[in-house]
Amino acid sequence: MDPHDATPSTPQNKSKRKKAPGAATIGIDAAKKTNFSSWYQQVLLRGEMIDYYDVSGCYVLRPGSWEIWEILQEWFNAEIKKRGVRNCSFPMFVTEDALNKEQDHIDGFSAEVAWVTQSGSTKLEKKVAVRPTSETIMYPALSNWIRSYRDLPLRLNQWNSVVRWEFKSPQPFLRSREFNWQEGHTAHLTKADADTEVRDILGLYTQIYRDFLALPVVPGQKTEREKFAGGLYTTTVEAYIPTTGRAIQGATSHCLGQNFSRMFDISFEDPSALAEDGTARRAYVWQNSWAYSSRVLGVMVMVHGDNQGLVLPPKVAPTQVIIVPVGISAQTSVEARERILDATASVENALEQAGIRAQSDTRDEHSPGWKFNHWEVKGVPLRLEIGSRELDKDVVSTSRRDDSSKGQLSLSKISTEVPTLLDTIQSDMYNRALDTFRRKLKIVTSWNEFTPALNDLNVCLIPFCLDEGCEDSIKAMSERAANVGGQEQDATAPSMGAKSLCIPFAQPSELENTDTICLREECTRKAQKWCLFGRSY
Amino acid sequence: MDPHDATPSTPQNKSKRKKAPGAATIGIDAAKKTNFSSWYQQVLLRGEMIDYYDVSGCYVLRPGSWEIWEILQEWFNAEIKKRGVRNCSFPMFVTEDALNKEQDHIDGFSAEVAWVTQSGSTKLEKKVAVRPTSETIMYPALSNWIRSYRDLPLRLNQWNSVVRWEFKSPQPFLRSREFNWQEGHTAHLTKADADTEVRDILGLYTQIYRDFLALPVVPGQKTEREKFAGGLYTTTVEAYIPTTGRAIQGATSHCLGQNFSRMFDISFEDPSALAEDGTARRAYVWQNSWAYSSRVLGVMVMVHGDNQGLVLPPKVAPTQVIIVPVGISAQTSVEARERILDATASVENALEQAGIRAQSDTRDEHSPGWKFNHWEVKGVPLRLEIGSRELDKDVVSTSRRDDSSKGQLSLSKISTEVPTLLDTIQSDMYNRALDTFRRKLKIVTSWNEFTPALNDLNVCLIPFCLDEGCEDSIKAMSERAANVGGQEQDATAPSMGAKSLCIPFAQPSELENTDTICLREECTRKAQKWCLFGRSY
Numbered sequence A, B: 001m002d003p004h005d006a007t008p009s010t011p012q013n014k015s016k017r018k019k020a021p022g023a024a025t026i027g028i029d030a031a032k033k034t035n036f037s038s039w040y041q042q043v044l045l046r047g048e049m050i051d052y053y054d055v056s057g058c059y060v061l062r063p064g065s066w067e068i069w070e071i072l073q074e075w076f077n078a079e080i081k082k083r084g085v086r087n088c089s090f091p092m093f094v095t096e097d098a099l100n101k102e103q104d105h106i107d108g109f110s111a112e113v114a115w116v117t118q119s120g121s122t123k124l125e126k127k128v129a130v131r132p133t134s135e136t137i138m139y140p141a142l143s144n145w146i147r148s149y150r151d152l153p154l155r156l157n158q159w160n161s162v163v164r165w166e167f168k169s170p171q172p173f174l175r176s177r178e179f180n181w182q183e184g185h186t187a188h189l190t191k192a193d194a195d196t197e198v199r200d201i202l203g204l205y206t207q208i209y210r211d212f213l214a215l216p217v218v219p220g221q222k223t224e225r226e227k228f229a230g231g232l233y234t235t236t237v238e239a240y241i242p243t244t245g246r247a248i249q250g251a252t253s254h255c256l257g258q259n260f261s262r263m264f265d266i267s268f269e270d271p272s273a274l275a276e277d278g279t280a281r282r283a284y285v286w287q288n289s290w291a292y293s294s295r296v297l298g299v300m301v302m303v304h305g306d307n308q309g310l311v312l313p314p315k316v317a318p319t320q321v322i323i324v325p326v327g328i329s330a331q332t333s334v335e336a337r338e339r340i341l342d343a344t345a346s347v348e349n350a351l352e353q354a355g356i357r358a359q360s361d362t363r364d365e366h367s368p369g370w371k372f373n374h375w376e377v378k379g380v381p382l383r384l385e386i387g388s389r390e391l392d393k394d395v396v397s398t399s400r401r402d403d404s405s406k407g408q409l410s411l412s413k414i415s416t417e418v419p420t421l422l423d424t425i426q427s428d429m430y431n432r433a434l435d436t437f438r439r440k441l442k443i444v445t446s447w448n449e450f451t452p453a454l455n456d457l458n459v460c461l462i463p464f465c466l467d468e469g470c471e472d473s474i475k476a477m478s479e480r481a482a483n484v485g486g487q488e489q490d491a492t493a494p495s496m497g498a499k500s501l502c503i504p505f506a507q508p509s510e511l512e513n514t515d516t517i518c519l520r521e522e523c524t525r526k527a528q529k530w531c532l533f534g535r536s537y
């Protein structure tokens, strides 16, 4: 298949006259199915979500993506503030001493830490790291601020960017050297309080995916092998990219236990110890940290985008409705032209009044067809067309970005019918993604079926013994098996091994009381849990 | 005067049992007037706006300051979005090549640039700078994005932090190595469009100071000597700290002219050239950049704060009203106690319903007096007290933070009278600051009066020739003169020279048509403008 066939009506090469490689053409000339990696980058560039940058692994987040980030940020801020979380801003720099304080933790990052060693041409006495995450930056302060059980819970959050100088090949949103996120850091009196918050926040992350990005996720707990280093346990929402059959960690909510609070002496006088013998005994707080990053935008693009470009869920689309006047030519009378343009303006106004992010494209220099393509590449969920034919019938024509279906809406009910249609698009997008995911989420109970299922782009729920060595074996064996099968090493059928994604909270059936054995060939241990395994980003 | 006298009723040394030097006591033990620098730091620490950090020149912005920042951010975002500005996020790193591209510009920062030279233990092939400002980061992208006059105006803004590794002694909010700001960067078709925007944005900065922070500022233009390096001209709002008699640059809105657009080739096909001879001629865009930083918070604290701690303007106070139940003792009956606590809860609820950020302090372990101090240090604008005496009369007692005045409000009208009282506090705070500023803004027309006026903590409007050499002389001479006078070199009467702050847009009288000579001793040039000079931060 010629990838150029994918976008037959796009005015390619129209304005290729300047420097940037991707910015010149507005159509997409790589097919999602056969050339996923190029397709993804083109969709992001031509959909104007990102631009390249001359520091490798860093990207420009253009308004087209940043405004989506802001919509999520506004909602998430309101939710966490309801729960008593307060925003703050800690420095981006951390000393070597502080960073090295918690060894398990720093081991996970140390090779990727970016170090500032000079200012101007002067060497710094002590180099400082650009934050890879803020545990070691914030916890000395928590130690000072928390003195009594009455200071608990203490809940802080910050929005910033963090730096991990990876040398693996970068991927916009999914793996970049600097990325944006929120990081919540909280301290609690009891483990039970911490546990409750971990799951509560994970519920917010599920909502971001489900209700805003129209994406299903599997909430669950990471295995010991895959949990956040230095923490007690990690919960996660796992998403799935159908085209590559690969899973992706969507967001994580960690219970850190008392590991960091012991290291950083975040302690208080224990009220229960006081009650018993009258002397103050120091107790350590229970801590959580939780984060979601701009990665969510990458997952959204990878799942919903198509060969014509971005497909944005209405809830997060910076422009939800684009209104295009049609049927105006050199022969159109001044009156007819004005009638169309007036109607365009009044529809735009009515929709804005109704709280819809609507925009009209009344530029003379482009044809309606050009505009259709232009806004399709950008993923605008709904296009309205207004011409004399529409106005004669008191309607507007509609064209949905998600499924290309056309229709008409009554002009007089536009303020209520457009919001309803946007809601329908949102839920249809979610349901389609959910259907696909359900079809590709396989329950596998025989080892022989495991690698073939992965090769068929599935993620697999398997009975698992939870042993770390067994987990490594599964990864190694599924990699080998794929290679033996002679699969090509490309993005859609990677030969990489499957790793454990999570132990879903929703287990298909009880395993503890049965005699089910772990799936992995030659493992004779009893299965403890159904565990989700898959190739992943 | 013993500085400890300033806060007689504060429970000092109450909980001095842990690490942080400032976090333990809740009162302020330095007087604003006699020990300004210590006072400022104590107010910020004990008012819980900041905490110290182990990288020198970096500070923790606690929720107490960050939530003020967010209130300003929300308003400013809405205003610029109305104007078509779109938010985005560019990388924090910049290559040496890009940074050095505009020489005048980089000369202003180069000694303070923080360089990342290694990742993990590996030396980077090419070091990268942490952004000191984003002109050189963003403008290569603008060059790609702007192709036609139809792409103009292009208006972008980002909220982030920037790093300038200064070695002068740091001051929270006023001079820190990392600081938070917004930076707007826009491109226009004509100089007139750029000029209009420069002033429009400066108007928003005036509003931030006047309407939110209750502070008067002088809007004006910087002299050539003081303008932003590499730009065409700089406009500014200048604020004033009465205690030290020093001015401070409040926020700046720059017209960059075509200097950067030539350097970075940000050009388009000129429609007017097209019209004349039919061939496309390239023209360069007119650019602006504009920014305000977390410095605004420092100015607010310095002007409004008093010997009891922070004094926050109601518009930006994270907690606008604190409600304290009073008159409850061991002798109080269960019924009387419940009546008071019920009333406290219902007042809190009524105020929240009315959109007021209200909070009640019902802790058992602290006396009302302790709580009064606690919330005074934090600057909460209005305290409501509710006890049996109040409830018998269907009132609440009020205590204003700004002027300590007491009063009573009818319980039944609490939802309307509290907002009105908060508005009064806001405007009273502004008017007091304005009165002070007017008294200390001296029109000086004789050189002999200049340095004495500065020593008397004034800023001075003087007739000025606008010559750069003359400006340097004024600075040097006012410094010498102060030293000769034998003034102590402390913060309240610094011997530093006066620099030009701005040429106010509102000139006291026309100078161009008169024969007024420049103020500076021995200068014989004709005065061009009234220029504001002062010692400054």
Ligand SMILES: [Zn+2]
Residues within 6 Å of the ligand: A464, A465, A466, A467, A470, A518, A519, A520, A523, A524, A525
């Ligand atoms: Zn096993």
Ligand SMILES: [Zn+2]
Residues within 6 Å of the ligand: B464, B465, B466, B467, B470, B518, B519, B520, B523, B524, B525
């Ligand atoms: Zn002069």
